[in-house]
Amino acid sequence: MKCMRCGREAYRSTTSEAIETEFGLLVIRNIPCYKCEECDEIFYTGDVVEIIEEITAQVKQATQGLTIIDYSKAA
Numbered sequence: 001m002k003c004m005r006c007g008r009e010a011y012r013s014t015t016s017e018a019i020e021t022e023f024g025l026l027v028i029r030n031i032p033c034y035k036c037e038e039c040d041e042i043f044y045t046g047d048v049v050e051i052i053e054e055i056t057a058q059v060k061q062a063t064q065g066l067t068i069i070d071y072s073k074a075a
Ligand SMILES: [Zn+2]
Pocket: 003, 004, 005, 006, 007, 008, 036, 037, 038, 039, 040, 041
């Protein structure tokens, strides 16, 4: 996997994402991603993006306030 910003090699890692929703802040932890060793750019594969969108849609219906989700348990 090459970095989309600088073209260097990116390695598998995990990250957290904070998503602002109309109902509050959603934090998803342990999201599998690729991280560039050169510029620290983080990017996701298409299936991970889809799952993040699914989690976000479900949480929007269910909760208010601050929500913290562990990706590895939700996916
Ligand atoms: Zn890079």
